[in-house]
Amino acid sequence: MLGLDKLKNTASQKWRRACFSVNYKGSTKEGQACTISPGVPEIRQALSAQGGGALGDTLSSTPIGEPRQKITVATLKEKKLRGEPITCLTAYDYATARLVDEASMDIILVGDSVAQTMLGYENTLAVTLEEMLHHTRAVRRGVKHAFLVADMPFGSFHVTADDALRNATRFVKEGGAEAVKMEGGKKRAELIRRVIDAEIPVAGHIGLTPQSVNLMGGYKVQGKTLSAIEELMHDAIALDRAGVACIYLEGIPREVAAMITAEVSVPTIGIGAGPECDGQVLVFHDIVNLNFGPPAKFVRQYGDAAKLIRNAVEAFRSDVLSRHYPSDDESYHLPKETRQALETVLERKRSMRS
Numbered sequence: 001m002l003g004l005d006k007l008k009n010t011a012s013q014k015w016r017r018a019c020f021s022v023n024y025k026g027s028t029k030e031g032q033a034c035t036i037s038p039g040v041p042e043i044r045q046a047l048s049a050q051g052g053g054a055l056g057d058t059l060s061s062t063p064i065g066e067p068r069q070k071i072t073v074a075t076l077k078e079k080k081l082r083g084e085p086i087t088c089l090t091a092y093d094y095a096t097a098r099l100v101d102e103a104s105m106d107i108i109l110v111g112d113s114v115a116q117t118m119l120g121y122e123n124t125l126a127v128t129l130e131e132m133l134h135h136t137r138a139v140r141r142g143v144k145h146a147f148l149v150a151d152m153p154f155g156s157f158h159v160t161a162d163d164a165l166r167n168a169t170r171f172v173k174e175g176g177a178e179a180v181k182m183e184g185g186k187k188r189a190e191l192i193r194r195v196i197d198a199e200i201p202v203a204g205h206i207g208l209t210p211q212s213v214n215l216m217g218g219y220k221v222q223g224k225t226l227s228a229i230e231e232l233m234h235d236a237i238a239l240d241r242a243g244v245a246c247i248y249l250e251g252i253p254r255e256v257a258a259m260i261t262a263e264v265s266v267p268t269i270g271i272g273a274g275p276e277c278d279g280q281v282l283v284f285h286d287i288v289n290l291n292f293g294p295p296a297k298f299v300r301q302y303g304d305a306a307k308l309i310r311n312a313v314e315a316f317r318s319d320v321l322s323r324h325y326p327s328d329d330e331s332y333h334l335p336k337e338t339r340q341a342l343e344t345v346l347e348r349k350r351s352m353r354s
């Protein structure tokens with residue numbers, strides 16, 4: 001039996017040679033995966049030896065065996081099939097995006113939570129398409145390996161399907177996003193299908209959808225009654241059938257998230273949706289204590305950037321006030337010859353005055 005690494009290398013080497021005999025499946029449940037034709041039995045055999053099932057027939061089109069793999073839609077699907085957790089964090093600017101990418105996150109989401117975290121709006125409704133594009137471009141410049149998803153803001157896909165398609169295209173063309181995220185379940189399925197038909201991967205988002213805050217009457221956990229659970233299941237299945245790359249599940253009971261995760265073929269990424277999801281996402285500002293409010297129940301803080309920044313800013317201010325900053329070492333100096341010449345000139349002026 002082949003080891004996993006050897007398997008990956010074998011598969012990767014054979015991949016290019018085998019491409020002519022690979023059939024792409026449509027934008028159905030299989031998403032962008034492709035099947036190996038009977039012409040490459042070694043690959044099929046090797047993959048089934050690794051666990052069989054659907055994975056045995058599925059290969060990523062990304063180069064495998066390089067120091068760090070570029071994450072694609074196919075990689076995410078493979079992770080679900082292999083039962084490997086998917087990691088996702090939001091980022092809104094170049095510096096943070098670089099750090100998050102360098103920490104090997106699978107997905108970086110330019111969430112419309114940028115509205116509150118970076119722009120100080122009360123909720124996500126106000127953030128504009130241009131603002132989202134501005135942040136997506138900055139994040140793009142910092143990301144090399146993660147799969148880059150950008151949120152379509154409120155109003156950018158709610159008016160007409162043509163507008164939605166045009167706006168989704170801008171995220172790919174101008175923002176460098178690899179997928180767009182749209183809130184909503186079955187009522188968005190047709191639109192999502194259209195966007196996918198235009199070669200743009202889509203991430204779904206159901207449960208507590210912040211863009212529906214006025215309709216929901218606040219940020220409330222969803223899916224708590226039998227009829228609400230049924231509704232959510234229908235939403236998830238509609239998105240899966242529409243061919244989404246993954247489904248974000250926000251603010252729902254873990255039991256419901258577990259049922260959805262078991263039901264759909266694509267990865268689920270949870271936030272406040274319990275541990276059974278295929279992956280987890282949190283908002284960057286929440287995990288480093290930069291949100292200026294009490295954290296939600298599901299937030300875990302992994303650092304205290306507020307404290308770090310406050311201490312740094314206060315120390316700088318205090319050094320300036322006490323003239324401890326800048327020191328001589330932190331100053332530029334004249335070259336020796338210029339300094340000597342300057343001293344001669346100043347000395348001559350002084351002697352002329354006296």
Ligand code: KIV
Pocket residue numbers: 090109110111112113114151248250271281283
């Ligand atoms: O905008 C955002 O940050 C999100 C995540 C919470 C999923 O949509």
